[in-house]
Amino acid sequence: MGYVKFFAIVFLSWFFCISSTHQLQSYQTQVLLQLRKHLEYPLQLQIWENYNGDLCNVLPTPRLSITCEDDFITELKIMGDKLGKVSEFNGFAVPNQTLSQSFSIDSFVVTLTRLTSLRVISLVSLGIWGPLPEKIHRLSSLELLDMSSNFIFGAIPPQLSRLVKLHTLTLDSNFFNDTAPNWLDSLSNLTILSLKNNQLKGHFPSSLCKITKLTDIALSHNELSGKLPDLSTLTSLHLLDLRENHLDSELPLMPEGLATVLLSKNSFSGKIPEQFGKLNQLQHLDLSFNHLRETPPSALFSLPNISYLNLASNRLSGTLSNHLSCGAELGYVDISSNRLIGALPPCLLSSHDNRVVKFGGNCLSIDTQHQHQESYCNEGNTRRKGKDIGVLVGVIGGTVILLILLAFGLLILYRKNFSQGILEQRSSQKVVQDNSQSGISSELLANARLISQAVKFGAQSAPAYRLFSLEELGDATNNFDQSTFLGEGSIGKLYKGRLENGTYVAIRSLTLFKKYSIQNLKQRLDLLSKLRHPHLVSLLGHCIDGGVQDSTANRVFLIHEYMPNGNFRTHLSAAENCPDKVLKWSDRLAVLIGVAKAVHFLHTGVIPASFSNRLKTNNILLDEHRIAKLSDYGMSIITEESEKLEAKGDGPKSWHMTKLADDVYNFGFVLLESLVGPSVSGKGEAFLLNEMTSFGSQDGRQRIVDPIVLTTSSQESLSIVISITNKCILPESSSRPSFEDVLWNLQYAAQVQATADADQKSDSTSRS
Incomplete structure (x- = not known):
């Protein structure tokens, strides 16, 4: 009898366990359907309609992904097509962009928090509007939150500080317009913070300096002002992006591991610290359009990994050392629109380095057609505060007190006019850039000689x-x-x-x-x-x-x-015949980064810009050192593709956007072929697009990703590239990333991979 009771209890426990599991699945399904209703039935979620199975089993797509573990939803990723940044935000609704006036972000978040096991939330470009509710903190297991490109405004709720497991917080391209949060140090596991393209005010949040795990800080295109604190304690930081704010301090000390520093279009003053010349991991430094003075440190130019150095439009002065050396990776230098004098160092003139150098608008003793007289630079460097006082003493000869008052009055006016002149100069430069002709029109060709002179700075080396x-x-x-x-x-x-x-x-x-x-x-x-x-x-x-x-x-x-080493495609398929030529994942990333840099230059670094650059693995060639170089670029200049498009009625702006999107889309398939190898990619575009869903699961990746990639890549690095690949081949061209975004993602993936390789090497050394 005791045995009967025992088995009865076991059976009833098993029965109720199974029943509660099915009830839980049904409950979560109802929550998802409620979220779909809140989001006003976007096309991305149409697959949920009349779906009889478990929604956890819906095949992931680039626009929708659900991940479940033990019957709990742990990841929810939805990407819409409602862009979050517009020219004007009138009220709380923009036609064809935001959700309707009946949408309630509070109700939406309350529904969302019922999925208590969520670790990853990505809700991008869905038209969500309103202030972000503090109830979001109920998702205590959250590790990644991405609500970019929506219409969320107000303050970032301090209750987010309770999400102690959060490692990635991305709220780019919204309308947050309160003070930048200074409670972020509560998020001790935070590695990536990206709040770009908002309207955040106040000072740079100094609490960030306490989060030692941070690898990325991106606060560009906001309204931050005041001092930038000492950041040297952030020993894990690789990316610092503070472009287009109002920061006006001197440049502080920086972490030694930084790879990318973007501080352009602020009001930083003083001199560039000598410590910047010791940042040996630095690859990309942009300090343009600030108020920096004196002579830049020579060591900046010779950093071992520096590839992009932009110091343009500051007040740098003095003479660059004739013994200044340039790093082997340095491919782009811009020191234009400063007050430098003397000769240009030989390494910035060398013809064998194939280096782009821009130096117009200084007082250098070279190419005098595009340089000021030396007196212009000397005057700017030496005659400042005492200039107007001396004039007033000679003219007025009044009392000392009156003289001082007048001098200070004129000094304030001088500073105001000087700043206004700088702003007008920048505005003029921007107008010229924004209105540059994109196509190869007859007028542009008629002035080809003049344009060639204008870009001569870029071809010195x-x-x-x-x-x-x-x-x-x-x-x-x-x-x-x-x-x-x-x-x-x-x-x-x-x-x-x-x-x-x-x-x-x-x-x-x-x-x-x-x-x-x-x-x-x-x-x-x-x-x-x-x-x-x-x-x-x-x-x-x-x-x-x-x-x-x-x-x-x-x-x-x-x-x-x-190019003696052939094309990239050959090296992707060399495993069977020539295993010594096969490219590991880190090698492939180096090739992709090089090509992305080249295409970004073709899009933004020359006038007219070059689009439709025939991006294929066959057109990526390798030199004797396996350095990647793009061939067949710029052929539209000869073949007149732009004129054919204009003849069909497309204007220059339409041509520009179409060709830009084409290059991004085609590069997406270069990325894809790097992931899967040419044997799979040779099955056609339609097959590949269909197979992209396989990247969402481990089994799918094992089936489609090139074995060489699987055995030589870290999961995180691979996931970053898969993500940017998905975005590049989106069907709507407006939803695709810029080449700048593509480049940053690839560089980040390379940094992650390098860290993983170093850790693996360290582990193997310790074991031996």
Whole structure:
């Protein structure tokens, strides 16, 4: 009888356990359906309608993902199409952007907090509006909160400080307009804080200096003012982005592990600290458009990892040392619009480094057409506070008290006018940039010579560009013998040639479908020759197959530097035949970062910008050191793709946005091929888009991701790249990221991977 009672109790316990589990699943399903109703039935959640199964089993997509563990929902990610930043926010509703006036963010959050096991919440571009309720703190297990690109305003509730497990807080592109929160040190596990593109006021939150795990701080495009504190205690910090605020202190000490520092368009003053020249991990430093003075530290230019250095539009003065050396990775330097004098150091003029250097608007003894007289810089450096006093003494000769009062009055007026002049100059520069022609119009070509002069600063260190003769090319290729034929590129035939001095080159034979005049073609080639970057295959010269000056050209030869290690696609598929050539995950990231830098330069670093750059793994070439360089870029300048689009009725702005989106989209497939390898990517675009859902689970990744990637990557690094890949290939072009965002994500993934590799190496060393 005792046994019967025992088994009865066990059975009833099992029965009620099963019943409560099913009740829990049903309960969570009802919560999800309520959230769908609150969000006014977005298309992304249409799959939930009439779905009879467990919603935990719905296949993830780039716009919707649910993760469950032990019948509890732990992750909820929804991405909409309602962008959070608009030109004007009138009231609390913007037509076609926010949810309707009946939406209640308080009710929405209360419903959301009923999913008590949530660890990850990502609700992006859903049109959510209103002040963020303090009840959000009820989600005590939360580790990641991302509510970017919505219309949330007011203060960031201090009750968020109770979410002690939170490691990522992202509230970018909203309308938070209160004081920046200074209680963040309660979030001791926080690693990523991103509050970009809001209207936060007050001082930089000094409490952040107590969170030693922080790796990323992004507070750009807000209204922060005052002093930036000493940040050297943040020993894990890799990214600091404070662009476009009103910070006006001197630059403080920085953590030694920083890789990216973006402080442009503030009012930082004083000199650049010598300590900045000891930040050996630094890759990207932007201090442009501030009030920095004196001579920049020479060590800045020779940092071992520095690739981008922008000191433009400050009040830097003095002479750069003739012995100044440049780091091997330094590809872009901008010291323009300062008060520097003397000669430009040789390493900023060297032609073999293929380095972009901009230095106009100083008083340097080079290229005087774009420099001020030295007196301009000397006057700006030495005659400041005493200038007006001396004038007044000579003219008025009044009493000492009156003289002092007048001097101070004029000094205040001088400062006001000086600041206004700086602002007007920046505004003028921005207008010129924003209104620059995107297409290759006839007017632009007519002024190609002037534009070439304007961008001469960017080509100072590029390899010498020259004209080649047909005879010279014939000798280099044995009259274009079949043995020198490299294949058919995406545009034109390619040959390998050896010049008289022994240099190997790649020669592209391009048949022109439209007849150009020699003069017109030279103007286009002049534009193309200015596209210089360390990660672009250098164009060394050209040869026009035409007659006399006034005749038309039918064919042109473009002479490029030769890349001995072939293309990226070959190295992705080398595992079976040539295992020594296979690229590990960290190597692939280095290639992708290099190409992203090059494309970002083509989009933002030249006038006119170059879009539609034929981004494919076949067009990414590797030099003898396996440094990646993009080929076939800028060909629209020759092929007139922009003019064809304009002929169909698309204006320059439409052309600009379309081509920009195309490059991002195509780069998404370069990322995808890097993840899965060419054998899978060769099955076609439709197949790949369908298989993208496989990235959401471990089993799916095991099935589709290249085994080399799986065995040489960390999960976190891999997830970052998968995430940005998903965004690049979104069907709506307006939802895709900028190349700047793509580049930052790739650099972050590389940093994460480097840390993982170092930890693994340390573990293996300790075990041995």
